[in-house]
Amino acid sequence: MAASSETSALSKWGVISITLATLSVSTAISVYLWTKKSRQVELELKQLELSLKVSVDKCAAERQGRIRAQQDLRKALLNSKSEKLELASYPMSPIATIQSCFSTRNGTPRQPLLVPLARATLIFDSAQAPPASLEGLEEYSHCWILYVFHLNTDLEKLWKHPSRSKFKAKVRVPRLKGEKKGVFATRSPHRPCPIGLTVAKVEAVKGNMVQLSGVDLVDGTPVLDIKPYLPYCDSIQGAKVPKWVEVDDLLAVASVNFANGFSTSLADCWTAIEKKSLYGSPTEFKTLIRQVLSWDIRKEISNPQLYVIQHQGKHCQQSYMKSNLDHLVINLHRDIERN
Numbered sequence: 001m002a003a004s005s006e007t008s009a010l011s012k013w014g015v016i017s018i019t020l021a022t023l024s025v026s027t028a029i030s031v032y033l034w035t036k037k038s039r040q041v042e043l044e045l046k047q048l049e050l051s052l053k054v055s056v057d058k059c060a061a062e063r064q065g066r067i068r069a070q071q072d073l074r075k076a077l078l079n080s081k082s083e084k085l086e087l088a089s090y091p092m093s094p095i096a097t098i099q100s101c102f103s104t105r106n107g108t109p110r111q112p113l114l115v116p117l118a119r120a121t122l123i124f125d126s127a128q129a130p131p132a133s134l135e136g137l138e139e140y141s142h143c144w145i146l147y148v149f150h151l152n153t154d155l156e157k158l159w160k161h162p163s164r165s166k167f168k169a170k171v172r173v174p175r176l177k178g179e180k181k182g183v184f185a186t187r188s189p190h191r192p193c194p195i196g197l198t199v200a201k202v203e204a205v206k207g208n209m210v211q212l213s214g215v216d217l218v219d220g221t222p223v224l225d226i227k228p229y230l231p232y233c234d235s236i237q238g239a240k241v242p243k244w245v246e247v248d249d250l251l252a253v254a255s256v257n258f259a260n261g262f263s264t265s266l267a268d269c270w271t272a273i274e275k276k277s278l279y280g281s282p283t284e285f286k287t288l289i290r291q292v293l294s295w296d297i298r299k300e301i302s303n304p305q306l307y308v309i310q311h312q313g314k315h316c317q318q319s320y321m322k323s324n325l326d327h328l329v330i331n332l333h334r335d336i337e338r339n
Contacts, residue, residue, distance in 0.1 A: 103325070148195060
């Protein structure tokens with residue numbers, strides 16, 4: 001009996017040992033398969049990330065290539081000595097350049113004087129316009145500025161033969177929610193001759209520089225000419241405009257709210273831009289931001305939105321935008337629920 005019990009016990013321990021061994025092998029196989037699968041997934045993720053990076057870099061390179069090609073074409077055409085070009089055109093070179101608080105087109109006001117704190121410095125080429133040519137301008141409150149829409153991507157069309165050159169006869173109007181009007185019934189920058197006319201307040205004249213406010217010009221804008229604003233003839237009483245132009249607040253935004261901690265973040269950034277900024281303090285710069293975003297800066301207009309200033313690192317699921325003001329990138333999003 002004792003031998004039988006001992007044999008039975010050994011048999012049970014054998015079964016348990018075999019079971020444990022089987023479980024160990026099964027677990028080891030599972031761990032191996034899981035590890036192998038994880039490595040495969042990780043490898044696939046890395047390959048996808050690499051593929052995405054290559055695609056993004058390729059798109060960026062293609063865009064830079066197009067920009068360089070356009071710039072080279074502009075230079076080549078400007079330097080052309082073709083007799084036909086000389087007879088068919090009136091070559092003009094800029095006499096000054098705008099140094100503006102608006103680094104990009106996005107965020108730049110659509111019309112002058114909408115943003116009173118929008119500042120710029122008009123720097124003249126002393127070889128073409130010596131400081132003496134500006135004497136007396138400080139006696140005027142405002143001036144007209146004739147400039148070139150230099151950021152248009154279709155400038156090469158300027159130098160094509162008129163019979164071959166094509167431009168869009170109609171353009172989308174922001175005030176009309178994208179409805180089209182004839183280009184000459186609008187102030188669109190995309191024109192047969194991309195020349196703009198704007199007005200700005202003259203703050204000061206110093207040497208070969210004119211300090212301006214209320215501008216709607218992007219940084220680097222080439223200026224062809226300036227003229228003093230004359231109220232007695234430039235302001236037309238009883239001027240007629242279409243109904244869609246009469247509505248002053250059609251592009252106005254109801255309110256602008258700043259995210260928590262924005263003022264602190266702005267103060268931290270201020271030390272880096274203070275010396276080259278056109279503004280005297282973070283508070284003044286914050287007022288500029290509010291004035292700029294009080295007008296809808298989107299390309300396609302639907303309804304005015306509530307803009308919320310967003311500091312770097314925070315993520316929001318609302319419609320996201322960026323605007324570059326006076327050397328600072330401002331992240332913002334609009335409240336879609338208010339549509």
